[in-house]
Amino acid sequence: MSQSWTRIWAMTKKELRDYRRNRFVVLTMAVMPLVFTVAPMVQLFAVKITTTSPAFNARIGLSLLYMLIIPAIVPSSLSAYSVVGEREQGTLEPVLITPLSSQEFLFGKALAALLPTIAISYAVFGIFLAAAATFAQPAVATAIFSGSHIWIQLLFTPLLAGWSILVGIAISTRSADVRTAQQLSVLASLPPLAVVALITFNVIHASRGITIGLAVALLVIDRFGWRAVAAMFDRERLVTGRRG
Amino acid sequence: MTRPFDEGTVVAIAHGEGGSQASAGRKVDGPALAVEHLTKRFGNRAAYSDVSFEIGYGEVFGFLGPNGAGKTTTVRTLGTLIAPTSGSARVAGLALTVANGAAIRRRISIMPESPGLYTRLTVEENLECFAGLYGLSDARERIRRALGSVNLLERSQDLCGALSKGLRQRVALARALLNDPEVLFLDEPTSGLDPVAAREVHELITAMRSRGVTIFLTTHRLEEAERLCDRVAILNTTLRMIGRPDELRTELFARTLEVRTKAPLGNPGALFAGLSGVKSWSDAGGAAYRLEVTDPEVAAPGVTRALVAAGADVLSIAESRHSLEDVYLELVGEEEKAGRA
Numbered sequence: 001m002s003q004s005w006t007r008i009w010a011m012t013k014k015e016l017r018d019y020r021r022n023r024f025v026v027l028t029m030a031v032m033p034l035v036f037t038v039a040p041m042v043q044l045f046a047v048k049i050t051t052t053s054p055a056f057n058a059r060i061g062l063s064l065l066y067m068l069i070i071p072a073i074v075p076s077s078l079s080a081y082s083v084v085g086e087r088e089q090g091t092l093e094p095v096l097i098t099p100l101s102s103q104e105f106l107f108g109k110a111l112a113a114l115l116p117t118i119a120i121s122y123a124v125f126g127i128f129l130a131a132a133a134t135f136a137q138p139a140v141a142t143a144i145f146s147g148s149h150i151w152i153q154l155l156f157t158p159l160l161a162g163w164s165i166l167v168g169i170a171i172s173t174r175s176a177d178v179r180t181a182q183q184l185s186v187l188a189s190l191p192p193l194a195v196v197a198l199i200t201f202n203v204i205h206a207s208r209g210i211t212i213g214l215a216v217a218l219l220v221i222d223r224f225g226w227r228a229v230a231a232m233f234d235r236e237r238l239v240t241g242r243r244g
Numbered sequence: 245m246t247r248p249f250d251e252g253t254v255v256a257i258a259h260g261e262g263g264s265q266a267s268a269g270r271k272v273d274g275p276a277l278a279v280e281h282l283t284k285r286f287g288n289r290a291a292y293s294d295v296s297f298e299i300g301y302g303e304v305f306g307f308l309g310p311n312g313a314g315k316t317t318t319v320r321t322l323g324t325l326i327a328p329t330s331g332s333a334r335v336a337g338l339a340l341t342v343a344n345g346a347a348i349r350r351r352i353s354i355m356p357e358s359p360g361l362y363t364r365l366t367v368e369e370n371l372e373c374f375a376g377l378y379g380l381s382d383a384r385e386r387i388r389r390a391l392g393s394v395n396l397l398e399r400s401q402d403l404c405g406a407l408s409k410g411l412r413q414r415v416a417l418a419r420a421l422l423n424d425p426e427v428l429f430l431d432e433p434t435s436g437l438d439p440v441a442a443r444e445v446h447e448l449i450t451a452m453r454s455r456g457v458t459i460f461l462t463t464h465r466l467e468e469a470e471r472l473c474d475r476v477a478i479l480n481t482t483l484r485m486i487g488r489p490d491e492l493r494t495e496l497f498a499r500t501l502e503v504r505t506k507a508p509l510g511n512p513g514a515l516f517a518g519l520s521g522v523k524s525w526s527d528a529g530g531a532a533y534r535l536e537v538t539d540p541e542v543a544a545p546g547v548t549r550a551l552v553a554a555g556a557d558v559l560s561i562a563e564s565r566h567s568l569e570d571v572y573l574e575l576v577g578e579e580e581k582a583g584r585a
C-alpha cells in the first residue's frame with residue numbers, strides 16, 4: 001500500500017506536541033545530554049599534553065563514545081512508550097480505526113522519536129566541538145578535529161538512533177505494560193553501542209572497512225527491520241489486550 | 245464519497261427484517277451494513293454468535309444488550325479491528341476482508357466506549373491529528389464543521405485533559421464526524437454520563453438522525469434505544485429480537501388478561517382457542533387463567549362473551565402488564581433460546 005505523508009506527519013506532529021507538554025520527556029531530553037556530555041568534556045579538557053599517544057587517543061574516543069549514548073538511549077524510552085503507552089492511556093483504538101496503515105503508524109512514531117534525537121545529538125556534538133576548539137589544549141583540539149572522529153560521530157548518531165527506535169517500537173508493540181517495555185528497550189539499544197565501543201578502543205581494529213561494514217549493517221537493519229515490526233503489529237491483539 | 249454534513253434530506257426508512265432499500269438521498273446501492281451469521285469466539289467462548297441483520301442508509305439502528313452481550317466486539321469486528329471467527333459482512337458496500345480494511349475504515353467511523361483523547365493536546369489539536377490521519381485535504385473546514393455540529397466551537401482551544409466527561413464525549417463525537425462517515429458507530433455514547441450530559445448527547449444524535457446520518461448505536465439502556473432508533477436489535481450473545489421500537493414494545497409488553505371464575509372451567513382449552521386476540525393461555529391454579537393477548541382492549545370483550553356463553557361465573561377479568569424493563573431482562577436472560585434471531 002502506498003504511504004501517505006499526510007497521515008505519517010499527522011502522527012509525528014501529534015507526538016512532538018505531546019512530548020513538548022510532557023514534563024518527564026522534556027526533563028529526560030534535557031538531563032540526559034548534560035549527563036553524557038559535561039563530565040567527559042571536563043575530563044578531556046583537563047588532559048595534560050604529556051600523556052602518551054595511545055592512552056590519549058582512547059580518552060578522546062571515550063568522550064565521543066559517551067556522546068553516542070545519547071542517540072542510543074534517548075529514543076529508546078520514547079519509542080518504547082509509543083505503542084503500549086497509547087494502549088495504556090486508551091488512545092490507541094481511535095487511531096487504529098482510521099485508514100492509517102500499520103507502516104504509516106510505525107513510521108510516524110519512529111520519525112517523532114528520531115527528529116528530536118538527531119537534533120539533540122548533533123547540537124550536543126556541535127557544542128562539544130566548539131568547546132574543544134575554544135578551551136582544550138591545542139594538541140587535544142587537533143587530535144579531535146583530525147582523523148575520523150567527526151565523521152564516525154555524524155554517521156553513527158542516526159544509525160544508532162535508528163536501531164534503538166526500531167527495537168524500541170518492536171518491544172512496545174509486544175509489551176503488556178510501559179515499564180517493562182522501557183527497561184527492555186534500554187537494554188536492547190546497547191549491543192550496537194558495544195560494537196562501536198570495541199572499535200573506538202581499538203579492540204576491533206578501526207579499519208575503514210570494518211567501520212563502514214558496521215554502518216552498512218545498521219543501515220540495512222534500520223531500513224528493512226520495519227517490515228518485521230509492521231508484521232508484528234496486530235490490531236486485534238492491540239485492541240483486545242490479549243498477549244501475543 | 246465525500247458528503248457535507250448538511251447536504252440533502254435523507255429520509256430515514258424503517259425497514260422490515262432483511263429490508264435493503266437504499267434511501268433516496270444516497271447514490272449508493274444496497275444496505276449500509278449487511279451481516280450474515282457472524283460469530284466471534286475468544287478461545288472457545290463466543291463473544292457473539294450467529295448474528296445476522298441489515299441496515300439501510302439513513303437508518304438509526306440500535307444494538308441493545310446487557311454488559312458482556314457482545315456489542316463492543318461486534319462494533320470492533322465491523323470496524324475491521326477484530327477478525328470474525330465465521331460468517332460474513334458488508335460494511336458501507338465493501339466486503340469485510342483484511343484486504344478491504346483501510347478502505348472500510350475510510351468510509352466509516354467509530355466512537356468507542358471511552359473517548360481516548362490526547363489529554364495534553366487541545367480539542368482542535370486532537371481533531372487536527374485525526375483529520376491528518378484520515379488524509380483530509382480540507383481539514384480546517386472539516387474541523388470547524390465537526391465542532392459546530394457538537395456545539396464545541398468555543399472550546400476548541402481547551403486542553404482535552406481539562407474537559408468534563410460529557411465534553412470529552414462530544415469531542416470524540418466530533419472526531420468521529422470528521423471523515424463524514426457513511427456509517428457512524430456509537431458504542432454506548434452515554435454510558436457514565438450524568439443525565440444532563442446524556443441528554444445533550446441524545447439531542448446531538450437526534451440532530452444527526454434528521455440529517456440522514458446512518459448510525460449504529462449500541463446501548464444497554466432500553467429507553468435510549470427506544471427513543472433514538474428507527475429499529476432495534478436485542479443482543480445477548482445471540483440476537484433475540486429485531487424490529488421497530490413500537491413492534492418491540494408490543495412484543496415485549498407481553499400483555500396478559502387474568503381471568504378468575506367461581507369454579508374451574510370444564511374445558512378451558514376449547515373455550516379460549518380461536519378467540520380473536522388471544523395468543524395462548526395457561527392455568528394459573530384454582531379457577532384462574534392467564535391469557536396472553538395482543539391487545540387487552542380488543543380481546544377482553546370477546547373473552548367475556550365466550551365465558552358467559554359457556555355458562556361460567558366470571559369473578560374478574562383484569563389486564564396485567566409487565567414493565568418493559570422486566571420483559572427485556574427476562575428476554576436477555578433466556579440463554580436457552582440462544583440461536584433464535
Ligand SMILES: Nc1ncnc2c1ncn2[C@@H]1O[C@H](COP(=O)(O)OP(=O)(O)O)[C@@H](O)[C@H]1O
Nearest residue numbers: 240242286291310311312313314315316317318
Ligand atoms: N479480548 C477478549 N478476550 C476474551 N474475551 C473477551 C475479550 N473481549 C471481550 N470478551 C468477552 O466477550 C463478551 C462480549 O464482550 P463485549 O463485546 O465487550 O460486550 P459488551 O460491549 O456488550 O458489554 C464478554 O463476555 C467478554 O468477556
Ligand SMILES: [Mg+2]
Nearest residue numbers: 315316357432
Ligand atoms: Mg461494550
